[in-house]
Amino acid sequence: MSIFQADEEGRVRKLLDALDRPVELLVAHGPEETPLPGARDMDFGAETERIVTGLAALSDNVTYRVEDEPEGFERYPAIAVLPDGEDVGIRYYGLPWGYELASLIGSVLEAGKSESSLAPESLERLAALERDLTIDVFVTPT
DSSP states (O other): OOSSOHHHHHHHHHHHHTOSSOEEEEEEEOOOOOOOTTSTTOOHHHHHHHHHHHHHTTOTTEEEEEEESOTTOSSSSEEEEEETTOOOSEEEESOOOTTHHHHHHHHHHHHTOSSOOSOHHHHHHHHTOSSOOOOOOOOOOO
């Protein structure tokens, strides 16, 4: 069963087919936790895996694998977006449902580009940094 409606699926396929390089999605499962009140005992890890499987089914340029408690993750479930299979530190934490799925698709599209979409000035400033930085980006449709 597709995770998209029929009209959406075609648009997503077209976007993913334009990737310049392959992107692997690593679904990271962690220790089982007691579901939060109101969560209806949902298995968030299994649902995350279902979504990633559905996304990967739409393009030969997108693959996925699943690991239990891999290194480099702070929370679970999580998805690492790996351009050319390389871990560049892109993480999606939580369940990419509803509007949040667009954020995951956007990260796949960015990772699949051969050239950065950042402005040249931004790339210059980043190259001038004297130490490595970690940047957390929080996304909400509201």
